[in-house]
Amino acid sequence: MNKPVEVQATALTGAEAVVEMLKAHGVEVIFGLCGDTSLPLYDALARMPHGIRHILTRDERHAAYMADGYARVTGKVGVCEGPSGGGATYILPGLVEANESSVPILAINTDVSVSSRGKFTLTELDQRALMKPLTKWNAVLDRAADIPRTLRAAFEAMTTGRPGAAHLALPFDVQNGPVERSDVWADPTLGSFPSRRTGPDPFFVELAAKLLRKAQNPLFICGGGVVISGAEHELLSLSERLCAPVATTISGKGAIDERCAHSAGVVGSNGGTRETRAIVDAADVVVFAGCRAGSVTTERWRHPAPGSAKIIHIDVDPAVPGRNYQVDVPLVGDARLCLASLNEVLDNYRREGDLTFVDAKKREKFEAFDALARSDDVPIKPERVVAELNRILDKDTILVADPGTPCPYFSAFYQVSGAGRRFFSNRAHGALGYAMAASMGAHIGRPGVKTVAVMGDGSFGMCVGELETAVRLKLPITFVVISNAVYGWIKAGQKTGYGQRYFSVDFGVTDHAKVAEAFGVRAFRATDPARLGEMLKQSLSHSGPTLVDIVCQPLHEARAPVSEWVA
Numbered sequence: 001m002n003k004p005v006e007v008q009a010t011a012l013t014g015a016e017a018v019v020e021m022l023k024a025h026g027v028e029v030i031f032g033l034c035g036d037t038s039l040p041l042y043d044a045l046a047r048m049p050h051g052i053r054h055i056l057t058r059d060e061r062h063a064a065y066m067a068d069g070y071a072r073v074t075g076k077v078g079v080c081e082g083p084s085g086g087g088a089t090y091i092l093p094g095l096v097e098a099n100e101s102s103v104p105i106l107a108i109n110t111d112v113s114v115s116s117r118g119k120f121t122l123t124e125l126d127q128r129a130l131m132k133p134l135t136k137w138n139a140v141l142d143r144a145a146d147i148p149r150t151l152r153a154a155f156e157a158m159t160t161g162r163p164g165a166a167h168l169a170l171p172f173d174v175q176n177g178p179v180e181r182s183d184v185w186a187d188p189t190l191g192s193f194p195s196r197r198t199g200p201d202p203f204f205v206e207l208a209a210k211l212l213r214k215a216q217n218p219l220f221i222c223g224g225g226v227v228i229s230g231a232e233h234e235l236l237s238l239s240e241r242l243c244a245p246v247a248t249t250i251s252g253k254g255a256i257d258e259r260c261a262h263s264a265g266v267v268g269s270n271g272g273t274r275e276t277r278a279i280v281d282a283a284d285v286v287v288f289a290g291c292r293a294g295s296v297t298t299e300r301w302r303h304p305a306p307g308s309a310k311i312i313h314i315d316v317d318p319a320v321p322g323r324n325y326q327v328d329v330p331l332v333g334d335a336r337l338c339l340a341s342l343n344e345v346l347d348n349y350r351r352e353g354d355l356t357f358v359d360a361k362k363r364e365k366f367e368a369f370d371a372l373a374r375s376d377d378v379p380i381k382p383e384r385v386v387a388e389l390n391r392i393l394d395k396d397t398i399l400v401a402d403p404g405t406p407c408p409y410f411s412a413f414y415q416v417s418g419a420g421r422r423f424f425s426n427r428a429h430g431a432l433g434y435a436m437a438a439s440m441g442a443h444i445g446r447p448g449v450k451t452v453a454v455m456g457d458g459s460f461g462m463c464v465g466e467l468e469t470a471v472r473l474k475l476p477i478t479f480v481v482i483s484n485a486v487y488g489w490i491k492a493g494q495k496t497g498y499g500q501r502y503f504s505v506d507f508g509v510t511d512h513a514k515v516a517e518a519f520g521v522r523a524f525r526a527t528d529p530a531r532l533g534e535m536l537k538q539s540l541s542h543s544g545p546t547l548v549d550i551v552c553q554p555l556h557e558a559r560a561p562v563s564e565w566v567a
């Protein structure tokens, strides 16, 4: 292995320059896992006065999920790192999710030395080719002198336009090479997102306003872009002005306080219900905002039905409006600036209307839910779990939901009070096992509020190792496991779409509370619905990590939030 080289007083080592550049961009936390090729970087982190906290994780996938959860709740770039070879292939799932969810995370994988390339060196891997299709920006460094400008480019790419993930490969010998101190500088505003916002074309703002003035039943469908850009205030003003309901995607939860009259809740095939679908179908003008109008939100582009409503599409990415629906007005720009421009142009306008229909549909939806949520049936119904948490959780709580039962049920029925990021799920790829690590990153980003992660037992099996991290760091997070010994969402698909020909979806029962206890987590196992609330309260008030294992009715036996599974 190469020895660190002596560098002159006017120069830093490459590893030191990386640390300085992260600091200059306002990075406060790095999530990651050590390896041979990372030794110079770790040594720089150990030696230097930088104030950056390093969180040692138990695998790189979870380091990336932690960086993702951290970024979502702080609005700052999340940073994760890992070594070469397996460190790169393991970090990749978290990078893809963040990139597709427009969450800026920077992953740094150290790499074999430039001088060792092409010699069958252990862990050698083409990181450039591997990461290219999965990130917004990526690079492999060849010399230390390129470190400052490369990191500046990475932060700029991650936080401007549609935010996304970046990957940097940092070879061993590059970490030891010289970097001029005078070259180490940054624009710290690029450490947060969205940076360098761009506004819409006034011509299209006028056109959109004209359409909205004529609308009989305008409706907003908001995605994560509204929350990312912090456009909640502008959205509420506009929806009040137009007397228009605001529906959201799952990632858009938090765009509006879900307890307010204008909120229509989550729509689509993973969290929408028949009632929310009826609200979409009644619209004559739909404003998609910060939302890609993808397959889940629109139930495979059927709600709204093409041609049934005029479409105004707001998105920061010019490639989004018109991709899935014929758009009447494309508004390209930052969601907050676009909505603010519409408010300005519609300054003297107020639509007379009422929200009776929306209110009636919401009532219908919650009447059906409440009846099930009150049930004392065993195994415990998913609705009961959601209702108990709705009742108990403080309004500032951050709830992270995994796929399986948690995502559709909590999207549909868990009501976010107040606007802003308080709920999220990994909606881009929906990989099981995201919530535990993402909740840990979220807690580190926003330590003053309670954080709860809800996962299926399928997910638990994919992330359990990180319980050690939670215990080591004494993170006061409550992990809720929906335990049903089945890949329930898929079994439900086999029930509704394949004549109940169940195949290879059931697995064995695990006592997750006992597993958690073995890690040192305070744990509870809930089988009696009458005691569930008390157990959750106890776990939430504990000062360290807790886990509540809830023996639940499997999804294929429960009333699903939507009548149809849509692939």
Ligand SMILES: Cc1ncc(C[n+]2csc(CCOP(=O)(O)OP(=O)(O)O)c2C)c(N)n1
Residues within 6 Å of the ligand: 403, 404, 405, 406, 429, 430, 431, 432, 455, 456, 457, 458, 459, 460, 482, 484, 486, 487, 488, 489, 490, 555
């Ligand atoms: C990594 C990964 N593999 C497979 C899937 C496909 N998948 C979607 S939901 C699901 C079942 C989830 O099971 P579980 O976590 O036990 O929750 P449940 O549906 O039973 O509530 C599966 C396998 C996935 N989303 N992610």
